[in-house]
Amino acid sequence: MAGIDGHEPVTMTMAQALNHGLRRALERDAKTVLFGEDIGRLGGVFRVTDGLQKDFGEHRVIDAPLAESGIVGAAVGLAMRGYRPVLEMQFDGFVYPAFDQIVSQVAKLRRRTEGAISLPITIRIPYGGGIGAVEHHSESPEAYFAHTPGLRVLTPSDPQAAFDTIQQAIASDDPVIYLEPKRRYWDKGSVDASADPLDPAMAPYPWRARTLRVGSDVTIVCYGPMVRTCLEAARASGEVSIEVIDLQSLSPVDYDAIVASVERTARLVVVHEASRNAGLGAEIATRISERCFTMLEAPVTRVTGYDVPYPPNRLEEFFLPDLDRVLDGVDRVMSY
Amino acid sequence: MAGIDGHEPVTMTMAQALNHGLRRALERDAKTVLFGEDIGRLGGVFRVTDGLQKDFGEHRVIDAPLAESGIVGAAVGLAMRGYRPVLEMQFDGFVYPAFDQIVSQVAKLRRRTEGAISLPITIRIPYGGGIGAVEHHSESPEAYFAHTPGLRVLTPSDPQAAFDTIQQAIASDDPVIYLEPKRRYWDKGSVDASADPLDPAMAPYPWRARTLRVGSDVTIVCYGPMVRTCLEAARASGEVSIEVIDLQSLSPVDYDAIVASVERTARLVVVHEASRNAGLGAEIATRISERCFTMLEAPVTRVTGYDVPYPPNRLEEFFLPDLDRVLDGVDRVMSY
Amino acid sequence: MDDSGLGAAGVQLLTARGERVEHPDFAISLTDDELRGLLRDMTLVRRLDAEATALQRQGELGLWASCLGQEAAQVGSAHAMAASDYAFPTYREHGVSWVRGVPPLDMLAMLRGVTNGGWDPNRYRCAPSVIVIGNQALHAVGYAMGIQLDGSQDAAIGYFGDGATAQGDVNEAFVFAAVFNAPVVFLCQNNQWAISQPTGRQTRTPLFERAAGFGFPGIRVDGNDVLAVMAVTRHALARARAGEGPTLIEAFTYRMAAHTTSDDPTRYREAVELEAWRQRDPIERLRVHLANEGIVDDSFLEGLQQESETLGELVRAGVRSMPDPEPGAMFDHVYAEWHPEIEAQRDEVDAYLASFVEEGVR
């Protein structure tokens, strides 16, 4: 991984980019500690924390007992003592035991104390399906967190975004639910580490959407694991010119970016893996329907997972939006 | 409470109606058991289970240790043994410790076992604000549950609906999150107990919305605690003719009823206490925008709580939609 | 020791009749000033509590969770703390926040409904009271882990009730504290009731015995004996500072009042039980002891009475004149950093409320 600190972009996987981002955060601030199950010698089940305990010590990269409420609850106390805890939930399906601490304490303590206590806690959660896993290992819980005031929710879609936004999330004085699209962990991309992601000029960056592809007929809004799928669909689409927006921040959402796009395309497709009912797509559709009411040529269309528990993995290809389903959504808004 | 079993409608509070409904369920099926904190001698902090332990015994109305995950987890086991547990969470803010058992087990076990195991569990939760309570006692968590496949979510808005739907929820072989609008517990209404709410003719009833007021200019969709507020607003509105639909079932939602109304009014306001972002209002707005795209004269408007933790009670009147805010929403769709 | 209901294992230094007794493992020696200070704090806390209860009845407070009867457990344990230690209380620990120096009106602000907090936790090193049963036990452990990482000599105390011991979070706190050998004291006030449920609905064994299975000591102390509570808590804090890890203290006491002002205990408990515990009153026994020893005299007690009156007046007047926050305050401090939605909704509320002013309606 030579060159990560130089000025040459380096090609690496998203998991490696996160590892480098965590390393930078550990170097930057002695109060930053990593806490989670199996993150030490094992380096986490996805190796995102690989080598960090060896390099920073057992008091900076701390293996936790097997209890997620304990991990998050203890992190609240660590934050009150001035630490900046970065937590790892082993999988999406295992954050729920900590839901109470997240909703009742992490999200509310700053408001409760009228700003006297900040909770700069980052909760990293590998999320989403597509890796052929068993039950509880493919969940997309973003709507639960987006619906919870007091939290911020971020998700990167490529190694560069991962490298930058994990550092920004950790540096934020707000609690951040940091959703890592696990099936993109092994996707490679170029990472330019020369710019400081905490540079004030970049500071509002993580709360801004990115337009990854410009197009004129339809806007696709997506995030995390679906970004690659949507970019592929946009490229595969012959006649229709598709604009692709990667939200990055799921709460708050950068609606100005979407509105600016829909003002040109007049058509919007929102894509996510999570179940449809009361999912994030509904909020985006509602907001854009409000702000672009007279402009829209077709109702906002959602391409999402279904309202069933995540299926056994031999069926996940039918549950997950893929290139064809995204294009089917595009067809629907085009032919409305 | 004479006459509840006769053919004369009786006036009672919603809390009393629920008590009668629970009593009927206990009488109907010996496998029905009530389980929760302080539900025995105390009769629950809202007295909804008042007298039931005395009449049915400590093995039918069981006081639980103070642990919500324990209550829900044990209920899963009771259901597997053939029981029909009716749980009480003491307040909305105290269901979160049980979130994991609800999302990972209650919602998924039937699908996991391909129908071999049903979970006829009813989880009663007094919810919502407006009673001047302290923190964690005024939450509206419906969106979390509506977003969770495998659950049904019901909420009554008056004593008759409470009496009927609590029995239907308990009789359902699906898990039901039964949200009781706590500030309506003391509202009185006439309860007709002569019809059997489990009569097959009434069977799909709890999954159907009710049109409580017919109007021609705007449709208001609301549920639970907001129904009374919306009815009052509709009555107070001089010029505008307002139709009021009480959803009753929050998952699934009876969209046909809403569409049928919006086909006439062309305008929709959705009202709920819960925070706006990724709330249930977004789903309803999105679905109606899809199905009524060319009909709508104005974007669907939401009148909701804000995206902040529920405020201290001296501020709750500003957080909660009231008659004026509902009419303000109506003004907005009328003047769009 | 029979009169305490404690059982043989309970530590007692002052009997219910105010007799000073010795304990083989726990000793305490306080100056007269310190002893008078304990009596003063307990007396004033009781007055504050009574005043708050009255204010609730008058509609000035939304709710009150009385600590009547638990003054020794709270004041005694808090007095054992150093200024730089950190307390993690529940909604009932008025005696703790009082000793930590939290101004009485700050303590009442939450129940007045003008805030969900009330004081700056870091100033008094006393966290805001936590309502979700058990959550704060983990905060105390995490804070203690931070102390350890700092290499400091501070300690944390996590307060909770008998009912809370059934919660997953409290048990996870035991696990984490033991595994990390965290400098934390768990102070469980077993006040015999969790709303309507007696302790027997949460456990089949004395609560202090829970600790051993997690790998740290548990001690039962007469929670109505301020000297014993202070001695035992000092001992546990000393262990924490010495790197010996956590201790569970079960302070055996009684909730003399209703669970909260919304509760009706006549539905579930017998008056005779209350009567028995009245005989074990924590303040009266200290008063008797100090009077017998000549440490307090009538003039001191009259002065204290006067101070109580003054406190009562201050609280009454203060609560009544406590201003409501501005509506926009609900948007303050939700986030530390810029948040477009919060700002937009704040503007929405401002504009909406302004429209009434224009129309002259509100």
Add this chain to the structure above:
Amino acid sequence: MDDSGLGAAGVQLLTARGERVEHPDFAISLTDDELRGLLRDMTLVRRLDAEATALQRQGELGLWASCLGQEAAQVGSAHAMAASDYAFPTYREHGVSWVRGVPPLDMLAMLRGVTNGGWDPNRYRCAPSVIVIGNQALHAVGYAMGIQLDGSQDAAIGYFGDGATAQGDVNEAFVFAAVFNAPVVFLCQNNQWAISQPTGRQTRTPLFERAAGFGFPGIRVDGNDVLAVMAVTRHALARARAGEGPTLIEAFTYRMAAHTTSDDPTRYREAVELEAWRQRDPIERLRVHLANEGIVDDSFLEGLQQESETLGELVRAGVRSMPDPEPGAMFDHVYAEWHPEIEAQRDEVDAYLASFVEEGVR
């Protein structure tokens, strides 16, 4: 007993060298047929496990969580159960579901990815394996509460690992079981590891000691000694049936394989540890014992070897030919009753897939 790593408290009836020893509190006397049956079950479970591991490597299964080394703890405890008792296993209890009669292919279906369950729980009185650590401990308690309400003599067993003891749910299960005196046995297989974490990261005390603080007995047993596990579990089940409440059994054993086929244990544990435990193999010690006693001979062992081969072939062929479910199956059994959204989405998927058929694309 030294060779077990168990400590003095551990119950052992068969040493690692296959010598039969007596224990003052736990005796067992089995017929030769029963003894052969135990050897047979452990051997076949091990073969099934090996076959599944191989199938995973070949890409036929998505994942496999091996029970290698834990056969005695699983087979022994399951053999102690009556047919009408109910087991609540985790993802690793293949030896339990085997003894409960679950067909081997049903056990593999979840790992094949064709279902999230695999068998009808009520038919075998064996719940589907639970993956969220600790959840099932509460299910077992609730089920046992139901037994109690029925006035029946059944019992339930909740299985979990050493890591699970840190979870709130497991501790709440202890609370509920104790308070309701539920006829449940907690069978904790302490296999020394929770993925990469040694038991010391979850507890500072031997796990069986956890129970006393909750008010019921805890027993450590040599988990690689099938006779001792069976004796101790029988004893605990008898207590449950007699209305004496729950028991925690810590079966002291070892996870010989990786956590799952996705894991790489060389990153966190030493080969020498594995070697020490190989000397305590649960199957070999029973084989030696039965051979020494003349209860099994070469022809029996050859027959068993043959049976293993047959099982292996059946599993291989069965897994390879296991059909994928239809896409629409994901909508089945989500709800028991009519659900308009589910039906609409099922139609949506059908129509969408049909469009490809029409276009001849898929």
